[in-house]
Amino acid sequence: MLALRELRKSYPGFSLELSLTLPKGQTLALLGPSGSGKSTVLRLIAGLEYPDSGSIRMEGRELLALPPEKRRVGMLFQDFALFPHLSVYENIAFGLREASWPKERLEQRVRALLEQTHLTPQAHKLPHLLSGGERQRVALARAMAPNPDLLLLDEPLGALDRRLREALVLELRELLSGDGPTAIVVTHDQQEAFLLADQVAVMREGRLAQLGSPETLYHHPADPWVARFLGHRNLLSPEESSQLGLPRKAHLIPSAALELGRGPQARVLERLFMGERVGYWLEWQGLRLYHESGESAWQEGQSLSLSLNLSRLIPLEGA
Numbered sequence: 025m026l027a028l029r030e031l032r033k034s035y036p037g038f039s040l041e042l043s044l045t046l047p048k049g050q051t052l053a054l055l056g057p058s059g060s061g062k063s064t065v066l067r068l069i070a071g072l073e074y075p076d077s078g079s080i081r082m083e084g085r086e087l088l089a090l091p092p093e094k095r096r097v098g099m100l101f102q103d104f105a106l107f108p109h110l111s112v113y114e115n116i117a118f119g120l121r122e123a124s125w126p127k128e129r130l131e132q133r134v135r136a137l138l139e140q141t142h143l144t145p146q147a148h149k150l151p152h153l154l155s156g157g158e159r160q161r162v163a164l165a166r167a168m169a170p171n172p173d174l175l176l177l178d179e180p181l182g183a184l185d186r187r188l189r190e191a192l193v194l195e196l197r198e199l200l201s202g203d204g205p206t207a208i209v210v211t212h213d214q215q216e217a218f219l220l221a222d223q224v225a226v227m228r229e230g231r232l233a234q235l236g237s238p239e240t241l242y243h244h245p246a247d248p249w250v251a252r253f254l255g256h257r258n259l260l261s262p263e264e265s266s267q268l269g270l271p272r273k274a275h276l277i278p279s280a281a282l283e284l285g286r287g288p289q290a291r292v293l294e295r296l297f298m299g300e301r302v303g304y305w306l307e308w309q310g311l312r313l314y315h316e317s318g319e320s321a322w323q324e325g326q327s328l329s330l331s332l333n334l335s336r337l338i339p340l341e342g343a
């Protein structure tokens with residue numbers, strides 16, 4: 025288990041303050057906008073930065089008392105940083121040679137990792153001959169080689185184009201799930217965080233805005249900021265809520281609360297064709313609501329009847 029306790033780090037104009045725990049074997053995603061402190065957390069754990077105060081305990085050891093190389097933490101960088109002149113095999117073996125692993129044990133470990141990451145046929149290739157996905161797996165195998173207690177992945181899919189990211193996120197998910205390593209993944213992509221992590225920590229300005237499973241976070245965001253950050257578009261302010269007869273609090277309108285085909289008229293303000301799905305911004309009873317569906321026939325200016333099931337709205341803390 026990893027435990028960060030009251031970890032503090034200040035830079036001019038920015039301060040981080042964080043406590044959280046991560047059970048062994050689980051994956052945590054640090055999700056937040058640019059500048060919210062995600063990479064700082066990784067750097068503090070890896071030992072590339074030192075905190076002003078606090079503690080980082082991993083399997084009962086205080087990591088802050090140890091130099092980076094003794095922390096048993098593996099790091100995977102955004103650009104993978106493979107050694108271009110070394111084969112796949114030698115890239116994976118690199119850290120083990122540095123740590124003077126005995127020959128036989130080293131060979132066994134590298135072969136096992138090649139198997140696990142489906143890279144055995146590529147073992148003797150140089151990195152430039154590999155696909156993006158294969159390169160990612162080499163980098164991951166290299167980071168996992170010395171059996172770190174914790175794997176840190178900083179935007180592991182950040183440098184790749186969207187189509188490749190979509191395929192690779194599933195490969196990464198397979199490697200991290202089940203009896204995979206304890207891992208922390210930094211990402212600013214909500215979908216990636218949800219697909220990879222058991223727990224998601226949403227960060228805002230150096231603080232933990234919310235920690236929870238992807239489903240809990242999505243269905244029960246802590247406040248309107250988290251709700252908006254996770255892509256919810258239909259939120260009521262406290263004033264709008266009270267006009268509808270609800271308590272004077274912000275509310276989230278889940279898509280299941282919008283019922284089409286009955287109720288007062290809504291006007292289509294904007295139609296956003298995206299392919300399989302079409303998004304519609306609607307004006308209804310003085311509110312601007314967003315609805316997404318497979319229905320593509322509605323046009324701008326058209327009216328539809330719509331009702332809002334108030335019993336399904338979720339009250340949120342904060343404004």
Ligand SMILES: Nc1ncnc2c1ncn2[C@@H]1O[C@H](COP(=O)(O)OP(=O)(O)OP(=O)(O)O)[C@@H](O)[C@H]1O
Pocket residue numbers: 035036037038056057058059060061062063064065212
């Ligand atoms: N070495 C440093 N010296 C001064 N300020 C720093 C340093 N490292 C980070 N910061 C500041 O700390 C804040 C958090 O940076 P950090 O890189 O952790 O954010 P992030 O959430 O990872 O952002 P991104 O998604 O853009 O990578 C930023 O305002 C940044 O400018």
